[in-house]
Amino acid sequence: MLTFSAVVKLYVDSVDPGEIVACVAAKETSGVTTSAALLAEAARAAGRAPHDLLREICAVASGPVSVEVAAGADDREGMLREARAWAEVAANVVVKLPGSEAGIEVVRACAAERIRTAVGTCPSPEQALAAARAGAAQVSAPVGRAGGVDGNDVIRKLVALFRTYGVPTEIVAAAIRIPTDVIDAALAGAHAAAAPAAVLRELDAESSRQADGRG
Numbered sequence: 001m002l003t004f005s006a007v008v009k010l011y012v013d014s015v016d017p018g019e020i021v022a023c024v025a026a027k028e029t030s031g032v033t034t035s036a037a038l039l040a041e042a043a044r045a046a047g048r049a050p051h052d053l054l055r056e057i058c059a060v061a062s063g064p065v066s067v068e069v070a071a072g073a074d075d076r077e078g079m080l081r082e083a084r085a086w087a088e089v090a091a092n093v094v095v096k097l098p099g100s101e102a103g104i105e106v107v108r109a110c111a112a113e114r115i116r117t118a119v120g121t122c123p124s125p126e127q128a129l130a131a132a133r134a135g136a137a138q139v140s141a142p143v144g145r146a147g148g149v150d151g152n153d154v155i156r157k158l159v160a161l162f163r164t165y166g167v168p169t170e171i172v173a174a175a176i177r178i179p180t181d182v183i184d185a186a187l188a189g190a191h192a193a194a195a196p197a198a199v200l201r202e203l204d205a206e207s208s209r210q211a212d213g214r215g
Helices: 002-007 017-027 036-046 050-060 076-087 101-112 125-134 151-165 179-188 197-211
Strands: 009-013 031-035 065-068 093-097 117-119 138-142 170-174 192-196
Touching (some): 009 197, 017 050, 017 197, 031 036, 031 050, 031 192, 050 065, 050 076, 076 093, 093 101, 093 138, 101 117, 125 138, 125 151, 138 151, 151 170, 151 179, 179 192, 192 197
Parallel strands (some): 009 031, 009 192, 065 093, 093 117, 117 138, 138 170, 170 192
């Protein structure tokens, strides 16, 4: 069943350039997801500046590098300032914003400035469509069930909705904790799946076992 993972792009959740390089080499990871908070924490521990760490990550990543902003969901000006600052680091930075009304306003403003954006979990499919139509390059949706909501069903609805309205926004499956979550994301129609490096290593190991006839 792990062959289903081939239909989704794999993004690694990490702020460790060495770990990212290993994932790119072993699993052909095509992107990275992280956050301003994690970058700040890792940079502080290494005695570096967050933007310098992000620059190194962008240099070794083989695709988009999504950075979730630290500004509050209602802080329009703060989010926009942060988006501009992160986008200046490298061409493959994608600034991740909340799915709030202010967040979608910032998506629209960033689109006008040619800053690529992603939007975190939206409160409804309609809000996700609004983010996509405002110019978001990616929209995240968690897999699995939480709070009585079936995340995989939400992904399926978003896929159908985006296809109906002809928006090119990529749907990224998030909250992945085990390899089978990647398969679920693929079956639901997600374009990409963001997972910790440990999960990608498990996925790679299982794929290798199946290829050797040991699965």
